[in-house]
Amino acid sequence: MRIAFLVAPQGVEQVELTEPWKAVSDAGHEPVLVSTKPGTIQAFDHLDKGGTFDVDEVVGETSAGSFGGLVLPGGVANPDFLRMDDKAVAFVRDFFDQSRPVAAICHAPWTLVEADVVRGRVLTSWPSLRTDIENAGGTWVDEPVKICDQGSNQLVTSRKPDDLKAFCDAFVHVLAGAAG
Template sequence: MRIAFLTAPAGVEQIELTVPWRAVTDAGHKPVLVSTIPGDVRAFHHLDKADRFPVDEVVGEVAAESFGGLVLPGGVANPDFLRLNERAVSFVRGFFEQGRPVAAICHAPWTLIEADVVRGRVLTSWPSLRTDIRNAGGNWVDEQVVVCDHGPNKLITSRKPDDLKAFCEAFLEQFAKAKEAV
């Protein structure tokens, strides 16, 4: 199953991209790096520049229905950039419209807020997003990982890099269930 990893051209937290990517690969899925422009994306270790990763596909040229699920890595700049790009926001919204599982960690729920898909859902994030999530109609909780099944799809969220093991286990379980349902 193809799994989209949506990132901005710069600002993605490297460990929140690479650890889930490896988990998806190890589970037998095909991770696909999707960004707003072709080329590559610049990852960061907090505020320090890290590696570059090649973009596989560009939003606006690919649709949610060509993927079995979506992973939204964090980093402060990554979701802040994505939420200002209408094609990226529409791409995210498409996963919810298609009933496909979405996994978001750290600051990534900012993009979910912009896509207007958190209303009525329980989710977690980096603590500084709790007011934004509540203001968007979501129920923010401080838990390692949350799987919310409000609506036709599963939303899997986690707070931070320390939660990556639980995050990956939870979204892989939901991706497997989605694959069985197809």
């Protein structure tokens, strides 16, 4: 199953991209790097530049229907850039409209807030997003990972890089259910 990893051209927290990517790949799925522009993206290790990664597909030229799930890595700048891009926001919303699994870590739920998909859901994130999530109608919890089932859509959220093992395990579990 193809799994989209949506990131901005710069600002993604590298470990929040590479660890879920590896987990998805190890589980037999095909990770696909989707961004708002073609070329490469610049990842970061907190505030320091990290590696660069080749973009596989561009938002606006692909659709949620061609993927079995979506991963939204964090980093402070990454979701802030994405939430300002109408095509990226629509791409995220489409996964919810099609009841496909979505996973978001750290600051990534900012994009979910912008897509207006947190209302009535229970999720976690980096603690500074609590008020944004609550103002958007969601319920914020301080847990390493939270799986929220609403209808046939499953949302997996996590707080920070220290929670990556739980985050990856939960999303791979959700994907196994979606594939079966």
